[in-house]
Amino acid sequence: xxxxxxxxxxxxxxxxxxxxxxxxxxxxxxxxxxxxxxxxxxxxxxxxxxxxxxxxxxxxxxxxxxxxxxxxxxxxxxxxxxxxxxxxxxxxxxxxxxxxxxxxxxxxxxxxxxxxxxxxxxxxxxxxxxxxxxxxxxxxxxxxxxxxxxxxxxxxxxxxxxxxxxxxxxxxxxxxxxxxxxxxxxxxxxxxxxxxxxxxxxxxxxxxx
Amino acid sequence: xxxxxxxxxxxxxxxxxxxxxxxxxxxxxxxxxxxxxxxxxxxxxxxxxxxxxxxxxxxxxxxxxxxxxxxxxxxxxxxxxxxxxxxxxxxxxxxxxxxxxxxxxxxxxxxxxxxxxxxxxxxxxxxxxxxxxxxxxxxxxxxxxxxxxxxxxxxxxxxxxxxxxxxxxxxxxxxxxxxxxxxxxxxxxxxxxxxxxxxxxxxxxxxxx
DNA sequence: GTGAAACTCACCCAAATGTGTGATTGACAG
DNA sequence: CTGTCAATCACACATTTGGGTGAGTTTCAC
Numbered sequence: 325x326x327x328x329x330x331x332x333x334x335x336x337x338x339x340x341x342x343x344x345x346x347x348x349x350x351x352x353x354x355x356x357x358x359x360x361x362x363x364x365x366x367x368x369x370x371x372x373x374x375x376x377x378x379x380x381x382x383x384x385x386x387x388x389x390x391x392x393x394x395x396x397x398x399x400x401x402x403x404x405x406x407x408x409x410x411x412x413x414x415x416x417x418x419x420x421x422x423x424x425x426x427x428x429x430x431x432x433x434x435x436x437x438x439x440x441x442x443x444x445x446x447x448x449x450x451x452x453x454x455x456x457x458x459x460x461x462x463x464x465x466x467x468x469x470x471x472x473x474x475x476x477x478x479x480x481x482x483x484x485x486x487x488x489x490x491x492x493x494x495x496x497x498x499x500x501x502x503x504x505x506x507x508x509x510x511x512x513x514x515x516x517x518x519x520x521x522x523x524x525x526x527x528x529x530x531x532x533x
Numbered sequence: 534x535x536x537x538x539x540x541x542x543x544x545x546x547x548x549x550x551x552x553x554x555x556x557x558x559x560x561x562x563x564x565x566x567x568x569x570x571x572x573x574x575x576x577x578x579x580x581x582x583x584x585x586x587x588x589x590x591x592x593x594x595x596x597x598x599x600x601x602x603x604x605x606x607x608x609x610x611x612x613x614x615x616x617x618x619x620x621x622x623x624x625x626x627x628x629x630x631x632x633x634x635x636x637x638x639x640x641x642x643x644x645x646x647x648x649x650x651x652x653x654x655x656x657x658x659x660x661x662x663x664x665x666x667x668x669x670x671x672x673x674x675x676x677x678x679x680x681x682x683x684x685x686x687x688x689x690x691x692x693x694x695x696x697x698x699x700x701x702x703x704x705x706x707x708x709x710x711x712x713x714x715x716x717x718x719x720x721x722x723x724x725x726x727x728x729x730x731x732x733x734x735x736x737x738x739x740x741x742x
Numbered sequence: 743g744t745g746a747a748a749c750t751c752a753c754c755c756a757a758a759t760g761t762g763t764g765a766t767t768g769a770c771a772g
Numbered sequence: 773c774t775g776t777c778a779a780t781c782a783c784a785c786a787t788t789t790g791g792g793t794g795a796g797t798t799t800c801a802c
Contacts, residue, residue: 417672420669420672421672424669425666425669426669443662446662447662447663447666448661448662448663448665448666449660449662449665449666449668449669450665451658451665451669452657453652453655453656453657453658454656454657456657456658456659456660456665457634457656457657457658459658459668459669460629460633460634460635460658460668463626463629463630474777474778474779475778476778476779476780477778484730485730485734486731486734487726487727487728487730487731487734489728489757489758489759490758490759491757491758499779499780499781500780500781500782501781502780502781502782502783503779503780503781503782505759505760506779506780506781506782507779507780508759508760509760509761509762510778512760512761517696518696518760518761519696519698519759519760519788520730520759520760521693521694521696521729521730521733522695522696524730524733524734524737525694525695525696525733525737528733528734528737528738529737683747683748683749684748685748685749685750686748698787698788698789699788699789700787700788708749708750708751709750709751709752710751711750711751711752711753712749712750712751712752714789714790715749715750715751715752716749716750717789717790718790718791718792721790721791727790727791728758728789728790729789729790
């Protein structure tokens, strides 16, 4: 069987060299190249066409988050595994949105890292346990009501989000036009916005509904 | 160490009984109860207070998707692992939104299942490889442009989503008020909507931006 | 160089929206 | 009983929006 080919981006020289050494001396893996930054990730990817990229996040120059994007744009087939100390939510989700295929914390032992590389090649998405948990949690909308919207206001907001006009909302909820607008005004106040568009945006991005 | 306590919901009698047998004869696991449907999942959870629930999706009566919700509502601490044949996207994301802590396909060998139970107890989120992949993929917005919005239209849409008025968009993009509105009209046409609110809703729910 | 897009701008009009102010009703807690 | 709050409705006014129509420029592929 042909070995899995890798490219590494990691600014910590000792760590990077260790990984290269370990991987190259393990059956089934072959490191094509390794870099201490990912400024040219795009070119590098097109050049080496690796099966898998291991990418640190915190690197000088372009950070690993940009890096994922560059690799994925250059060659979507290449799987990118983030390998980092960061358990930070923002960075995590930015990486995922940029197309990362896996996310391992650096405390992961090398053995597990090798397994992860194989797993990602089989179409899996290796993640450290706590990361996977964060990812699944992100699906749980709810917490909805920090803005103390009343039930009726939530009804109205729900219809607003569907793109209903004040008139349509009134009809749908069997209330008068002015009442619907009244609710809308109260909603805008509570959400600290000045128009329906902002309200929709806020409601959807903060999962208020 | 006290064993991990489980409750099983699985309508296939043979499979359920096998799992109960296997788990009860494995160090560290204890099945408190097992059921062929999850109509009373709420009560059952409150009664047994299991560490982990294994839940099938396709069961007579209330399906497992409702089941997750019932368990989680009754006792958020209880971890719920879906154990099912379905690789269906809709069902998957419905389960995750309902609060599932893991998602294993039935082709998972029992050994891995046991590992998964332990993993979920340690705060992980065990998922079959293909499932994890689907989950990460769901974060990749982009594919954005099935609606063939031009770059400029995407700019405008981005500002619209922030709640900007036509006037503000014009100022932000250094174009005239009418041009901004012109772009908006074109966007509405391409998205098949009739107002900014619908456009925002569509853009956000379909990850067009 | 010709045509197709994308981008720009302008004008018109009816309808919807945001904002303010004020009022009535019922439910529910203290 | 009284005050608070949700929910209902009304009127007024300036602004914004959605829709239509038309037109000039640039860029780029064929």
